Amino acid sequence: MRPFAWLSLFLVAIYFVYGAYIPFWSLWLASRDLSADQIGLLIGVGLAIRFAGQLLIMGKANRASLLIPACRYLALASAVCFLLFYGVSGFWSILALMLVANFIYPTLLPLSEALAARMMLQVKLDYGRVRLWGSAAFILGSMLVGALVKQSGADWVLHTMIIGLLALILCTWLPMSPAPQDAISSGQKTGFLPLLRQKPFLMFLLVVSLLQGSHAAYYGFSALHWKAHGYAENVIGYLWAAGVVAEILMFAISKRLFSRIGYQQMFLIGAVGCVIRWTILASTTALPWLVIAQLLHAVTFCVSHLAAVRYMTQQMPSDQLIPAQTLYAALPTGMFTAVLTMLSGVAYQHSGGMAFWGMAVLVLPVFVLRVPGQKKPLSTHVS
Template structure:
C-alpha cells in the first residue's frame, strides 16, 4: 500500500481512538465515581508515564526498519491494556491500568510521527495532508462519543476506544510501500543522550514543552468545566470537533501557505494563539467565546506542532530524527502536559476556569526562547 494511504489509515485509526480518549476519559472516570482530584492525579500519572514509555520504546529503535514491527506490537498491546478496564474500577486498579495503558498506547504517536517524517524524507510525503486524516477521524470520534454519552452514558467512551484499537491492530498489518529505511550515507543514529547534548535540541524541547504543555488544563478539565456550566455531552463533543476542524484547515494549508515559514515564526504564532485562547477560556463559558477559543486550536496546537515538524525535518540531520521525535513526544507532549494537568487537577476546585489563566502564563517565556531554537543549525528565519 502506498505510504500516503497507509499513513492516512493509521493516523485515522489512532486519532479516532484518541478522539474518544482525550475529551472524554475524564468523564468516563467521573462516571466510575472518581473525584476531580483523583481524576487529575490519574491523568497526570498517565501523561507522566508516557515520558518513560516514549523514551524506552523509541530509545530501543536502532533504525527506520524497526518502526513497522514496533508499531504492530504496540497496537496489539494497547488493545489488551484497555480491555483491562472492563475488569474492575477500584482506584488502585485504575492506577495500575493507567500506568500500563499510558506506557504503551501513547507511544504509537511518536512511532507514527517517526514513520511519517521518514516518509517525508524518502518520498517527499505531504505531511500536512496525511496528518489531517487523523484530525478528521478525531472529529468523527469526539462527535460520536459526545452523542453516545448524552444518550447512553459515559460507558461508551471505553466501548468506542476498544473498537478503534481492534481496528488499529488490523490496519497495522497492511503492507507499507516503500518500507521505511535509513537514508543512503546516513550516519549511525546517536543515542537519546547524545541527541540531548545539542543546545539547539534542548531549546527546541523547552519551547515545545511550554507550548504543548499549556494544553494540560484543556485536555484534562475542559469537558468537566463545560459540563458544570450546563453544556451537554453532545455540545462538548461539537466544541472539541470544532477545534479539530480548525486543526484540519491548518494541516491542509501547510504545504501551500506555511511551507516558507521556519520553526521560529511558527512558534511565535503558536504562542500568541495560546495567550488569546487560554485567556478566553479562563474568562467565560459563553458559547460565542468558546467557539472562538476552539477555532484557535488550529493555532495553539497545529501551528506549534508544524513548527516542531519543521525543525526536525529541516534543521536536524536525518540520523537525529528518531531521537528528536522521541524526546519531543516524551518531554513536550508527555511530561510537561502531565505536570500542568496534575497542577490543574489540584487547583480546579478553588480556581475553576481560572486554571486556564495559568496556562497562558506558561507560554510567556516562548517569546524569548523561540528566537534561539535553530541557532547553530540552518539559520532559517
C-alpha cells in the same frame, strides 16, 4: 499500499481512539466516583509514564525498518490493556491499569510521527495532508462518543475506544510499499544523550514544552468545566470537533501558507494563539466565545506542532530524526504536560476555570526565547 494511504489509515485509527479518550476519559473516570483532583492525578500519572514508555520502546525501535513491526505489537498490547478496564473499579486499580495502558498505547504517536518524518525524506510525503486524516478521525470519534455518552452513559467512552483499537490492529498488518528504509549515517553520534547535549535542541524542547504543555488544563478539564456550566456531552463533542475542523484546514493549507515562514516565526504565532485562547477559556463559558477559542486550536496546537516538525526535518540529521521525535513526544507532550495536568487538577479543584489563566501565563517566555538552527551535513537532506 503507498505510504500516503498507509499512514492516513493508521492515523485515522489512532486518532479515532484519541477522539474518545482525550475529551471524555475524564467523564469515564468521573462515572467511577472519582474526584477532580484524583482524575487530575490519574491523567497526569498516565502522561508521566508515557515518558518512560516512549523512551524505552522508541529506544529499541531506533531504526526506520523497525517502526512498522513495533506498531503491530503495540496496537495488539493496547487493545488488551484497555479491555482490562472493564473489570476494574476503585482508584488504585484504575491507577495501576492506567500506568500500563499509558506506557504502551501513546508510543504509537511518536512511532507514527517518526514514520511520517522518514517518508517525508524518502518519498517527499506531504505531512500536512497525511496528518489531517488523523484530525478528521478525531472529530468523528469525539462527536460519536459525545452523542453516545449523552444517550447511553459514559461506558460508551471505553466501548468506542475498543472498536478503534481493533481497527488499528488491522491497519498495522497492511503492507507499505516502499517500506521505510534506514537512513544513511551522518557520521554523528545518535541516540538521546548526544541530542540532550546540544544547546539548540534543548532550547527547542523548552519552547515546545511551553507551547504544548499549556494545553494541559484544556485536555484534562475542559469537558468537566463545560459540563459543570450546563453543556451537554454532545455539545462538548461538537466544541472539540470545531477545534479539530480548524486543525484540519490548517494542515491542508500549511504547505502553502508557511512556505516562506520559518519555524521560529511559527512558534511565535502559536504563542500568540495560546495567550488569546486560554484567556478566553478563563474568562467566559459563553458559547460564541468557546467556539472562537476552539477555532484557535489551529494555531495553538497545529502551528506549534508544524513548527516542531519543520525544525526536526530541516535542522536534524536524518539518522537523528527518530531520537528527536521520541524526545519531542516524551518530554514536551509527555512528562512536562503530565506535571502541568496534575497541577491543573489541583487548581481546577479549588478555582475552576481560573486554571486556564496559568496556561496563558506559561507561554509568555516563548516571546523572548529563540531556537537556533543546527548545521548538518548536506548528505542528510536526501537518502
